[in-house]
Amino acid sequence: xxxxxxxxxxxxxxxxxxxxxxxxxxxxxxxxxxxxxxxxxxxxxxxxxxxxxxxxxxxxxxxxxxxxxxxxxxxxxxxxxxxxxxxxxxxxxxxxxxxxxxxxxxxxxxxxx
Amino acid sequence: xxxxxxxxxxxxxxxxxxxxxxxxxxxxxxxxxxxxxxxxxxxxxxxxxxxxxxxxxxxxxxxxxxxxxxxxxxxxxxxxxxxxxxxxxxxxxxxxxxxxxxxxxxxxxxxxxxxx
Numbered sequence: 305x306x307x308x309x310x311x312x313x314x315x316x317x318x319x320x321x322x323x324x325x326x327x328x329x330x331x332x333x334x335x336x337x338x339x340x341x342x343x344x345x346x347x348x349x350x351x352x353x354x355x356x357x358x359x360x361x362x363x364x365x366x367x368x369x370x371x372x373x374x375x376x377x378x379x380x381x382x383x384x385x386x387x388x389x390x391x392x393x394x395x396x397x398x399x400x401x402x403x404x405x406x407x408x409x410x411x412x413x414x415x416x417x
Numbered sequence: 418x419x420x421x422x423x424x425x426x427x428x429x430x431x432x433x434x435x436x437x438x439x440x441x442x443x444x445x446x447x448x449x450x451x452x453x454x455x456x457x458x459x460x461x462x463x464x465x466x467x468x469x470x471x472x473x474x475x476x477x478x479x480x481x482x483x484x485x486x487x488x489x490x491x492x493x494x495x496x497x498x499x500x501x502x503x504x505x506x507x508x509x510x511x512x513x514x515x516x517x518x519x520x521x522x523x524x525x526x527x528x529x530x531x532x533x
Contacts, residue, residue: 338521340524342461345508345527345529346526346527347421347423347510347512347524347525347526347527348461348510348512348524349524350419350521350522350523350524353521391460404451404453404463404466404512404522405451405461405463405512405522406463407453407460407461407462408460409460410460
């Protein structure tokens with residue numbers, strides 16, 4: 305799986321958009337970008353994933369650059385409950401694949417009042 | 418949908434005893450489940466991959482005789498920490514990949530193990 309690079313920490317004011325960057329310059333053509341988050345002392349929560357097109361769901365938006373070497377997770381209106389460690393993971397998505405997720409250190413997002 | 422449960426949520430045991438942790442996919446079937454552990458202020462580390470009806474695949478450095486994994490059905494996997502010692506104290510998390518899905522995994526809430 306391609307390696308990812310994320311800033312160790314970020315702050316965001318409540319109500320503002322939180323933009324979390326991720327670099328994955330060695331990503332290959334069949335690798336997807338996944339985002340998970342982990343609130344303190346809980347299991348990780350799936351947020352969103354994409355291949356090359358931008359994706360949006362009820363939680364967030366995922367913007368992937370045209371060369372696919374980086375992406376940004378956007379939480380449009382951050383709340384205090386969005387304070388968590390956010391993990392960007394690149395891996396092959398194959399319904400027959402049993403590949404686990406390799407968690408890096410992630411970005412610790414602190415949403416402040 | 419896509420809910421994974423773990424039981425117990427926390428456990429305290431004496432050194433030398435064995436502890437069993439259950440991981441269940443409540444509303445979907447999962448041929449593959451994964452076991453992770455997380456030490457304080459560290460990221461999740463994969464311990465093993467569990468496939469229904471077959472032996473688990475362990476990551477390098479994880480003792481298969483100490484961490485027994487059983488995946489007897491499409492909705493249940495168990496991790497037994499045998500002869501637990503204080504250094505086994507950790508946060509154990511399972512995840513499950515739906516049989517019919519796009520590759521995403523869903524995680525349980527985790528089990529906090531403290532060995533005295």
